[in-house]
Amino acid sequence: MIKIERKMTEKAQKAVESLQKAKAKGGSYNMEAVNAALREMFHGKCYICENKKITSYQIEHLSAHRGNDDLKYDWNNLFLSCAHCNNTKLGRYEPIIDCTKVNVEELIAFRKKGYFGTDEELVFDMLDSDEKTVNTIKLLREVYYGSTPQKKMEAKILRKILRQELSEFKEYVREYREAEDEEKEDLRCCIKQQLSDSAPFAAFKRWLIRDHSDAYPELLLLLRQH
């Protein structure tokens, strides 16, 4: 989970207008304009797990609406998530961090520890003790590990995608260290893209760079540009 700017783009404006109309006539909030604006804003990835290889998108209410129309049709309460995360969260972890308002990475450190088999673990280190941070970490743990048999299977697939993404990213960083001139510049651009808001699992990649800032001070500078 990373901070996402809720910019009032043309698509977002259309979504807000559609939501106002739907609210007036009691229609569905699940409209094309809303989905298009959410896809744009969240760079096509789930705001909770940061996976981009999603086959099932859902509109997630940060605060569960439970029939409350103000929450149900409020653009600021709508987020893009995958079905796995939406069905994990439900209304069970309220309140969580609002990633469109707060820099999540200042509150939680996202780390993958260990390399092989059983010693491998995803760790969400708490950097402040706010209730929202505590709840968000509980949610993240359940998202990446699951609690029911089905969710455990889904979580295993999610962790596999994360592992592959991080391995690829680490390889770029290793190559960068040894590269020279033009090749180094190409790799720097590639790493910058991998650290951008639109990259999958950006929180884990950025924390990897922070944790190895002594070895890669130049890459830490790339991070500060976000």
Ligand SMILES: [Zn+2]
């Ligand atoms: Zn997700």
